[in-house]
Amino acid sequence: MTKTEDRRQAFVEMAADHLLAHGMREATLRKTAAAAGTSGRMLLHYFADKDDLLKAALTLLTARLVRILDSARLEQMPFQALLPLLVAMMKDPQVRPYLRLSLELAALSADGEESYGAIAREICGDFFDWVASVLKVEREEDRIPLAALAFATTEGFMVLDALNSGSIIADALEGIRIRSSASA
Amino acid sequence: MTKTEDRRQAFVEMAADHLLAHGMREATLRKTAAAAGTSGRMLLHYFADKDDLLKAALTLLTARLVRILDSARLEQMPFQALLPLLVAMMKDPQVRPYLRLSLELAALSADGEESYGAIAREICGDFFDWVASVLKVEREEDRIPLAALAFATTEGFMVLDALNSGSIIADALEGIRIRSSASA
DNA sequence: ATGCGAATGTAACGACCGTTACAGGAAAAG
DNA sequence: CTTTTCCTGTAACGGTCGTTACATTCGCAT
Numbered sequence: 248m249t250k251t252e253d254r255r256q257a258f259v260e261m262a263a264d265h266l267l268a269h270g271m272r273e274a275t276l277r278k279t280a281a282a283a284g285t286s287g288r289m290l291l292h293y294f295a296d297k298d299d300l301l302k303a304a305l306t307l308l309t310a311r312l313v314r315i316l317d318s319a320r321l322e323q324m325p326f327q328a329l330l331p332l333l334v335a336m337m338k339d340p341q342v343r344p345y346l347r348l349s350l351e352l353a354a355l356s357a358d359g360e361e362s363y364g365a366i367a368r369e370i371c372g373d374f375f376d377w378v379a380s381v382l383k384v385e386r387e388e389d390r391i392p393l394a395a396l397a398f399a400t401t402e403g404f405m406v407l408d409a410l411n412s413g414s415i416i417a418d419a420l421e422g423i424r425i426r427s428s429a430s431a
Numbered sequence: 432m433t434k435t436e437d438r439r440q441a442f443v444e445m446a447a448d449h450l451l452a453h454g455m456r457e458a459t460l461r462k463t464a465a466a467a468g469t470s471g472r473m474l475l476h477y478f479a480d481k482d483d484l485l486k487a488a489l490t491l492l493t494a495r496l497v498r499i500l501d502s503a504r505l506e507q508m509p510f511q512a513l514l515p516l517l518v519a520m521m522k523d524p525q526v527r528p529y530l531r532l533s534l535e536l537a538a539l540s541a542d543g544e545e546s547y548g549a550i551a552r553e554i555c556g557d558f559f560d561w562v563a564s565v566l567k568v569e570r571e572e573d574r575i576p577l578a579a580l581a582f583a584t585t586e587g588f589m590v591l592d593a594l595n596s597g598s599i600i601a602d603a604l605e606g607i608r609i610r611s612s613a614s615a
Numbered sequence: 616a617t618g619c620g621a622a623t624g625t626a627a628c629g630a631c632c633g634t635t636a637c638a639g640g641a642a643a644a645g
Numbered sequence: 646c647t648t649t650t651c652c653t654g655t656a657a658c659g660g661t662c663g664t665t666a667c668a669t670t671c672g673c674a675t
Contacts, residue, residue, distance in 0.1 A: 251651095270542045276633060287633080289653065297633065326610065347541050350590070354538035357531050357593035358454045368594050375599070389609050395599050396584075396606030403587030406534070409541035410552050415559070415579050422580030425573050426510065426610075435621085460663060471663080473623065481663065 255293045258283055262290075262304040263311070267344045271351050271363070274301060298362055305352075305366040309373050312345045316377045323383035326393050327427040331420060333378070333401040337408065345370070346405050353402075374398070439477045442467055446474075446488040447495070451528045455535050455547070458485060482546055489536075489550040493557050496529045500561045507567035510577050511611040515604060517562070517585040521592060529554070530589050537586075558582070 261283035266274050276287040276297050283290070294300040324332070336342050349370045356364030378401070379394035407415050445467035450458050460471040460481050467474070478484040508516070520526050533554045540548030562585070563578035591599050 272542055275631080277631085286654075288635090288655085291634070292652075350541055351538045353590045353593045354535045356595070357534055358456055364594065368596060371594055371596065389606075392602045392606035392609055394606075395603035396610070398599070399587030399591055399603045400580075400584050401587065402590040403583030403585065406537045406555075406586040406590065407583055409537045410548065410555055411540070412552060412555065415582070418576045419579035419583045422573075422576035422578075425576055426580070459661080461661080470624075472625085472665090475664070476622070 251293075258285070258290060258293055258300070259303045259307055262300055263307045266301070266304050267308060267348060270348060271301075271355065276300075302362070302366060305363070306369070308345065308348070309366070309370045312342075312370065313373050313377070315341060315345075316374070321381060323381055325383050326397060327423060329378070329382055329397055330400060330423050333397060334404050334416065334420060337401065337404055346374075347409070349374070350402075350405055350409060371398075371402075435477075442469070442474060442477055442484070443487045443491055446484055447491045450485070450488050451492060451532060454532060455485075455539065460484075486546070486550060489547070490553070492529065492532070493550070493554045496526075496554065497557050497561070499525060499529075500558070505565060507565055509567050510581060511607060513562070513566055513581055514584060514607050517581065518588050518600065518604060521585065521588055530558075531593070533558075534586075534589055534593060555582075555586075 262274075262279050265279050265282035269278075276290060279300070280287045280290050290297075290300055294303070319336075321332075337346055349367060352363050352367035352370070356367050375394060375398050378398050379390055382390060382394050382397065384390045384393060404416060404419065407419070446458075446463050449463050449466035453462075460474060463484070464471040464474050474481075474484055478487070503520075505516075521530055533551060536547050536551035536554065540551050559578060559582045562582050563574055566574060566578050566581065568574045568577060588600060588603065591603070
């Protein structure tokens with residue numbers, strides 16, 4: 248009786264696609280069902296409720312993001328080289344939707360929505376671990392703090408990008424260059 | 432007949448309070464009206480529609496934020512000293528709700544909600560100008576880029592804080608210290 | 616006092632939302 | 646073949662949303 252499980256998993260995949268493409272605000276039961284070619288009634292046959300479905304989809308999305316990041320397989324690099332790369336990755340159409348979604352989840356969890364907050368932490372945690380893994384540090388005890396700083400800066404770029412604030416991102420990248428050359 | 436204008440302005444103030452305290456998701460017409468001690472029917476008598484009211488409230492909030500920031504009246508300081516101060520300000524219960532709200536607006540504008548995106552840009556623009564004004568730079572042409580970097584980092588801290596990610600913020604602050612001492 | 620426009624209450628509309636009741640049909644088990 | 650269990654469509658429930666129609670009251674100028 249793996250038939251039921253297969254069907255369930257297929258629904259999760261399609262819900263994840265829809266979530267990634269249209270965000271939480273459009274992830275209503277009827278709309279998600281339409282995107283999956285079924286009815287809300289059916290989704291509630293396979294899932295306890297809407298939250299159950301969305302949590303499964305979001306969990307799948309974190310796994311997908313980890314797969315994408317790992318497939319990049321790039322070598323370690325120092326902090327000031329990593330930041331521009333993170334910005335470039337942020338604009339990569341394959342990665343960008345994940346960050347956009349995690350921004351929405353962060354905003355949701357900033358209100359009371361603790362159910363999605365846990366998953367937002369999971370997505371961001373995976374991304375953070377990846378940042379830490381590609382960072383080249385001189386002293387190993389600097390890894391976590393510098394990864395945290397790089398992570399925060401990237402999230403900030405994401406907000407700027409969401410605001411579509413023209414040249415601010417370019418200015419900030421220039422700021423990184425200035426700080427780097429100041430330390431040389 | 433300034434009576435009508437006064438009443439209207441009073442509604443804007445109360446809507447702004449409610450917005451700041453409970454965020455966009457709770458800023459429904461009926462709830463905002465209840466918080467203002469009136470009815471949704473009345474709000475629509477003084478405002479064209481819900482968007483009209485919320486935009487007026489958000490515009491008022493940006494003015495309020497500017498006033499708070501200006502009242503700090505602190506002297507210029509270099510980049511690595513400014514960042515911890517921005518983080519401290521982020522935790523200031525007087526400033527924090529504004530940043531939380533701007534995060535929600537950024538997430539909204541990351542979807543199609545362009546109407547609120549314009550106001551999100553306004554709030555963030557004012558905050559950005561203030562950051563630029565308290566930054567001490569050696570060469571004046573570095574001001575905008577470094578302000579942009581400081582701004583992005585602060586927004587990133589805001590996301591981390593929204594995610595309530597335990598010690599990551601402390602780690603990132605440590606990262607700033609490391610980068611600063613590396614350049615010394 | 617009267618009339619007129621502004622203010623306000625009551626109630627509803629239609630659109631979505633998540634969820635469920637009910638029933639018919641397919642499919643498997645006896 | 647019958648029965649039982651799972652699948653799925655239809656329709657609705659109760660709720661909230663933004664918005665509006667209608668009616669009433671109030672304030673004020675004539």
